[in-house]
Amino acid sequence: MSVEEASWSVEDQEAGYTLPAKFFYDDAIFQQEKTKIFFKSWHLVGHVNELREPGTFLTHEIFEQSIILVAGRDGKLRAFHNVCQHRGNRLVESRRGKVAMLTCAYHAWTYSLDGCLRGASQTQNVAGFDKDKHGLKPVKVEVFAGFVYINLDPDAKSIADMAPGAEAQIRRHIPDLDRLTLLQEVDVPVAANWKVIQENSIEGYHFDQSGPAHKQLVRLIDFAGYTLTPHGDWWTYIGPTKPGATEAYGLPLAGATWQSSGFFNFGLWPNATLYVFPYADVVGTFIMMPTGPETSMLRFGYYGIEGRPLPDVTKACIRWMNEDLGPEDIKLNVSNQKGLRSFGFERGRYIIGEGFENRSEHLVKHFHKLCYDAIRS
Ligand code: FES
Ligand SMILES: [Fe+2]
Structure with missing residues (x-):
């Protein structure tokens, strides 16, 4: 299929239909993403x-x-x-x-x-x-x-110009940003298009509907207050911690320190995420590196605070991320990729509406629009 043939009409976008499935496996589209997105972005x-x-x-x-x-x-x-x-x-x-x-x-x-x-x-x-x-x-x-x-x-335009206001917000949520020291870096190959992985990370709709680690995350954050906010080439998704929690990641919170007053995520177009988990004194980076139309490499970076011993709760959080939450999402990414190839699926339907902003897929739509506009530019 040629790139010209790959269209996502304004009518479909307005009617709530997602970026068509072929955008997630077609090689010609993937080649366009390579040159028009990845060779031009930060x-x-x-x-x-x-x-x-x-x-x-x-x-x-x-x-x-x-x-x-x-x-x-x-x-x-x-x-x-x-x-x-x-x-x-x-x-x-x-x-x-x-x-x-x-x-x-x-x-x-x-x-x-x-x-x-x-x-x-x-x-x-x-x-x-x-x-x-x-x-x-x-x-x-x-x-x-x-x-x-x-x-x-x-x-390329500078990130500071591309993401005005982002640094101040990141610093508000990650006070020790300048004192970070690398603890661990893990590269995980995933049989899914990079956008499938990104979509999964920028919606809360699946949190209380999917696996046990996700349900655990919902118990640690005030999920009703979860907000996903697009700002052009960057976005945030933030959930305050659940008040009164006494344990996290299977350990009591007594004596633990944490980086932020909640679950904070900053995403920069097209594929970088910086985040902190509730009750954990660690800052994570999450990078979705495409390696083919249907394969990616996920790079998970974990940064501790220089000179501060790692609380046991934080160690448990890193283990939980690597062994519980991460694999749970990766499993979904892989099965999602398989389904996108089905003759029985052409395009999806966004769940976007009033009154359930914490579960709404508006950020997925925002991201699809950025991808589509970049490919068609
Ligand atoms: S020195 Fe010959 S290729 Fe580098
Ligand atoms: Fe998830």
Whole structure:
């Protein structure tokens, strides 16, 4: 099917019909998403505190593109395409580490942390060879609310301009944002389109209707006060903690500390989420990285607070997220993906209306609209 044929009419949108099923498995549409969404948007790579020491680096993959983000000796963070300028060898393979210089494993061209080519064997004998012309190719970087993002589009609008007011809101809910330290990072492959996973995370309709871990979450938050708010290219979904809770994640709350007065989630177009769980002193990142039309890699990052021991309730929360809530949602993602392929399903129906804002799927519709507009741009 060509992209022109893939339409979602305004009439259907107004009548409450979802983005058609083919948007969740068609390869031509997926290719459009790759270039028009992912090669143009901001990607969360890590927290600034992971890159404090000169030479510490993180790599990030956006499909076949690999980017290296490295802390310079001058304290500046720089991002480069992760490729040697000699004959195109990938420079760094690991996700994180520390180096004095960036040295290519093939012919040992060596780049300083600011991307300049410093050493290249035999080039002094090559007429007209100018080291200054062979530095690493830069990629746009931005630090936003304590986290570092990269963008392959040199003309991209800054996140601060894209998400006005977001940082103040994030800081209100995550007071220790600047003191975060990485505890754990888990990559989980999921047989589902990235949008299926995103939809699941931005609606509360399934919370009290699906599995036991979801019902547990509903018991920890004041679900009646759960609000999902679109703000253009960013959104939040927030639920205050249930007053009077004495235990969470199977442990008593006595002596525990927590990061926020509730369940707070910040989503940035297209695929990054930053969140805190009720009664847990941990900040999570959740990134939906597409790997194919019907496959994704989910990256779960968990950040504790520097110098503060991890309360047992928080440890239990991380375990619960990895072993209970996460798998429960992933199971739904996978079965949802299978169903989208059915000859018996063409498109869905949003449940949006007055008086049940906590269960309403308006944020899913908002997200679909952003995807559709980007593909058709
Ligand atoms: S490809 Fe990197 S040094 Fe030759
Ligand atoms: Fe869920």
